[in-house]
Amino acid sequence: MKYPNTKKLITEKALDYFSNNGYAGASIRQIARAVGIRESAIYNHFKSKEEIFLAILSDYKSKSLSTKILNDELLDELDNPEKFLQDFAKRLVEFWNTPKEKKFIRLLLMEQFTKVGSVELSVTEYVNELRGICRLIFSEMVKNNIAKKYDPDILAEQFTAPLFLIRTEHLSREGENNLNKVLEIVRKHVSFFWNSIKI
Amino acid sequence: MKYPNTKKLITEKALDYFSNNGYAGASIRQIARAVGIRESAIYNHFKSKEEIFLAILSDYKSKSLSTKILNDELLDELDNPEKFLQDFAKRLVEFWNTPKEKKFIRLLLMEQFTKVGSVELSVTEYVNELRGICRLIFSEMVKNNIAKKYDPDILAEQFTAPLFLIRTEHLSREGENNLNKVLEIVRKHVSFFWNSIKI
DNA sequence: GTCTATAAGGAGATAGAC
């Protein structure tokens, strides 16, 4: 990969503008200006505004959540379920707090009801990946008599929903200790949750 | 009020377009066409596109949630807490499912990160109204030894978050029995929640 | 209060020189 990589720069700046102003509210002109080139030069890399959007999406979809959140270190903690859940939630929130992921979640929330070309962004699809991981975890816990015999789907929902709402609510404010505040709320949530399901 | 009320019709159609395409994605031209007048006629009622947006917001903010959800009939059920919570959640979801409220939630989610004029839409503010009502309810339950001694803030969060996520996730799909499906998921959530806090 | 006409500028996109 050579420097400067204009194409990559375009998608980065485009993500900035899309996630702040929405797809319709961002213009090729702004993006080109931010990149430091003229509008017409954009069309050497993408044939349309829509294609920039699709490139951003495709880049995002190429990564899977579980590989970014779950690692062996974390899975070793499964014999201490409360600690595991706390650390799992913490890792998740920290991941959601990375700059690129924050921008993408903002874009997702903004564009979930519009159609850009043939593509529809789905919050459900986004959350479902996490629900799937949680379902596996809670299935194991129920099977091993660590957790009460609830339907794993319900447990996944109860664990996931407050996390996601807390996270999305803290996307706007840009306070310094924003993350610490979120982590504190999340810690209380996980604590309540574990208290509700432990045997 | 005389008929036809063009001004009201404009805000209604504007809400349609804003909530489907976003503020930036909707045009005066579309709105005027939907109303059945020319663009220029719009400016007899509103001095700018932004003012239409602000009128929609101001109309919305004039109403309070608690008066629409809580009534005496419901409050009489407080001695049967599980039934109360189930009916409370049901009323809430049904309210969220009214056409105008659905449009407004869509608009809120889409425009929460943009600034239209000097106004910022806040999801937190929206959810906080519900959190406040829940906090009162759960404070009472804890005080009267109906519920375990949890922090009412946590209880409000745990009760509210899944409801809101479920509701927002079902705003896109327009299935017939969509509402029944949502109500079923909500019923399970409330059941789990009550099971977790009851003494 | 709505119309026609029009202004003034921004949008996405293309052509062709370098």
Place this chain on the structure above:
DNA sequence: GTCTATCTCCTTATAGAC
């Protein structure tokens, strides 16, 4: 690969007749 120049269309908004 970037530039200047340009096209065409759409945007918000205004002026003035009816």
